[in-house]
Amino acid sequence: MSRFLSEKFQQIIPYVPGEQPSDTRYIKLNTNENPYPPSPQCRKIMQEIPSNIQLYPDPELKGLREAIARYFNVKPQCVFVGNGSDEVLAFAFQAFHDDEEEICFPDITYGFYKVFADLYRVSSEKIPLRSDFSINPADYRDCGKNIILANPNAPTGLCMSLSEIESILKSNRDSLIIIDEAYIDFGGESCIPLLKDYDNLLVVQTFSKSRSLAGARIGLAVSSEDIIEDLNKIKFSFNPYNLNRLSSMLAKASIEDDVYFKKCTREIINTREKTSEKLRLLGFEVLQSKANFIFTKHPKMKGQEYFNALKENGILVRHWNDASIQDFVRITIGTDEEMKALCHITKQIINNFSK
Ligand SMILES: Cc1ncc(COP(=O)(O)O)c(C=O)c1O
Secondary structure (H helix, E strand, C coil): CCCCCCHHHCCCCCCCCCCCCCCCCCEECCCCCCCCCCCHHHHHHHHCCCCCCCCCCCCCCHHHHHHHHHHHCCCHHHEEEECHHHHHHHHHHHHCCCCCCEEEEECCCCCHHHHHHHHCCCEEEEECCCCCCCCCHHHHCCCCCEEEEECCCCCCCCCCCHHHHHHHHHCCCCCCEEEECCCHHHCCCCCHHHHHCCCCEEEEEECCCCCCCHHHCCEEEECCHHHHHHHHHHHCCCCCCCCCHHHHHHHHHHHCCHHHHHHHHHHHHHHHHHHHHHHHHCCCEECCCCCCEEEEECCCCCHHHHHHHHHHCCEECECCCCHHHCCCEEEECCCHHHHHHHHHHHHHHHHHHHC
16 A cells, blocks of 8 residues: 555455456356357457547447337436446445445345445445345335345345335335346346336346456446436546447447347356256255356355365356355356366265265
């Protein structure tokens, strides 16, 4: 730390992203990326890098926002696009909280919520999950604070129903409810249709997972015109050109290719179900995931031991040391082949452990 860092940032513990190894030695199942390439329409765009790259992109991202609006059947004024959904979430933490105002979220969830809260000096309350790791909607009813929930939650993969989310929206009419749907396309039900009845809802999604564009950094929000206007106020006070020209073309091509999108997400869901079943047969507890990852533990191995053994065998997954989840690892769903390799090596690891 230099002596110039502002005192207000000195205690912040930044988010630690999953490892991005520079060699290709690993089967990489650690950061919930999509194992399949993006839509062929995106690949076409990448082959013809835009010739007008010397010009700034459209700060309004008009064409892209219109395409997203058509996809979700909302007005373009109800759509915001950010540099990854992390940026959208960061803008929301900035925009909707005064000093000392509180936001609450589950004690086990996406680690960035706490980091954003600390960065933007929003006080945060962590609400415990149930013992089966599910979110209890009753804990959020009449809560009187802004709320952020990942649905499906990370890293558990458990998903709340639309009616559970509606019960939270209904009892907190004067608080903003942010639903982070980063993984919603893998079997959950989006709460975007609830926007017509609730003006306190902000839905955030990403192109990083189901649309295979993590490297292009594209996230979106859908909400009321007023809330989107507020997000734009922050964006235009920070970086009006937050999405580069190439990424905005890729995002538009992706959202307009529904056939490819559905095919890939279906494939990942099938692979997830097959892998979960195989791991259960090997004695693992696997939470019922609606995401492109599974959260799992084995009664005979510590999470760290399984993580290390997989890494020694060329497979990267994710493990956290927090007491309540340290027995678990999170495994991203790769291709069928990759998951077969995971199960094969896992079987060997368990056999070695039992000796
Ligand atoms: C729950 C959740 N929300 C948001 C993000 C951020 O995604 P991105 O910034 O790539 O859109 C992630 C990334 O892993 C996530 O797990």
